[in-house]
Amino acid sequence: MRAARYYDRGDIRIEEVDEPAVTPGTVGIDVAWCGICGTDLHEYTEGPIFVPPHGHPHPISGESAPVTLGHEMSGVVYAVGxxxxxxxxGQHVVVEPYIIRDEVETGPASTDYHLSDDMNFIGLGGGGGGLGEKIVVKRRWVHPVSNDVPLDQAALIEPLSVGYHAAQRSGAKAGDVALVVGAGPIGLLTSAVLTALGVEVIVSEMSPLRRQKAAETGVAKHVLDPASQDVVAEVRALTGGKGADVGFECTSVQAAVDTLVDALRPTGVLTVVSIWGRPAQFDMQKIVLKELDVRGTIAYVNSHPATIELVESGKIDLAPFITGRIGLDGLVTEGFDTLIHRNETAVKILVSPSGRGL
Structure with a gap:
């Protein structure tokens, strides 16, 4: 079968690889669609980060570069072990793409398996990936999805789960006001979750296309352009001078951090969602004087069932966030290059590894 293989920074190759074997306790999935994630872009431009470098196998997967990329995937079951x-x-499914030690408790009551030692992700740390035509995954990490949810939209359930967990981490509740800085895929999907939960969302975003997406999809009540508007002043005006209750940093840009610290109300919560490839700075005196909480959030933990329910119930429509569909051969030129150099022109680009969805 064909797969996109990550060798090193700037080096991704489309190759023929062996089909994976379905073994006891696993599920074989024909991949329908796989999204290109910001983490994939970081691996391509700055990595390896999550990908184990060649000759340095991951302690759980035992794999090192080259590995098959892709962790935002949907597909159809073709075999069960x-x-x-x-x-x-024939069942439609999505993957919660974790690589976690067998002895870690991952049952429905767990709130921290995603923080366990040596945790990594299928499609980054090994285990195959959604940018291959087929994948075999342990049953624990496979979630059924209604056939009423189109498979291209189902591929966005993984990043939507990131937004769901971020909303949980923030403590946001119905009636709160949230400021989301950055309306890329994760910022938009986090906004979608917040809106579905009854939170009033204000989005700040430089890209006209992404501002338009935030407005036309209804995931934000107010959409601001930081290039022409004073975001902090606007947020205060919209909240009667109080400031936002919760804030979400979704850009890995220093200016976003500064804006959120100033725009949050006293005792507000700043939730850092983006992956940072370099240190950031906080004005600690402002955090102290406003008694702000700063919370990190990574991926998801037992978040997929509730996230899937939001989609299946119609509370979140994922269709508008898909702005491109490509095949494996266009992964770098049509996918990565667009999202790295012209990211203001796209939101979520999906890949059909087999080409059947194009």
């Missing part, structure tokens, strides 16, 4: 009795061939 022994002991798997609650999924069937």
């Amino acid at each position: 022994g002991g798997v009795s609650d999924l069937e061939v």
Whole structure:
């Protein structure tokens, strides 16, 4: 089968690889669609980060570069291994793409398996990836999705789960006002979750296309352009001088951090969602004098079932966030290059590894 293989920074190759074997306790999935994530872009431009460098195998997967990329995937079950009795061939599914030690408790009551030692992600740390035609995944990490949800939209459930967990981490509740700085895929999807939960969302974004997406999809009540508007003043005006209750940093840009610290109300919560490739700075005196909480958030933990329910119930429509569909051969030229050099022109670009969805 064909797959996109990450060798090193700036080096991704489309190659023929062996199809994975379906073994007891696993599920074979024909990948329908796989999204290109900001983490994939960081690997391409700055990595390896999550990808184990060649010759340095990951302690759980045992793999090192080259590895198959892709962790935002949807597909159709083509086989189930022994002991798997609650999924069937033909069922639509998404993957919660974790690589976690077998002894870690990952049951429905767990709130921290995503923080366990040596955690990594399928499609980064090994285990195959969604940018291959097929993948085999342990049953624990496979989530069924209604056939009423189109498979291209289902591929966005993984990044939507990031937004769901970020909303949980922030403590945001119905009636709160949230400022989301950055309306890339994660910022928009976090806004979608917040709006579905009854939070009033203000989005700040430089890109006209992404501002338009935030407005036309209804995930934000107010959309601001930081190039022409004083975001802090606007937020204060919209909140009667109080400031936002919660803030979400979704850009990995220093100016976003500064804006959020100033725009949050006293005792507000700043949630850092983006992956940072370099240190950031905080004005600690402002944090102290306003008694702000600063919270990190990474990926998701038992978030997929609730996230899937938001989509299946119609509370979140994922279709508008898909702005491109490509095949494997265009991964770098049409996908990565667009998102790295012209990211203001796209939101979420999906890849059909087999080409059947194009």
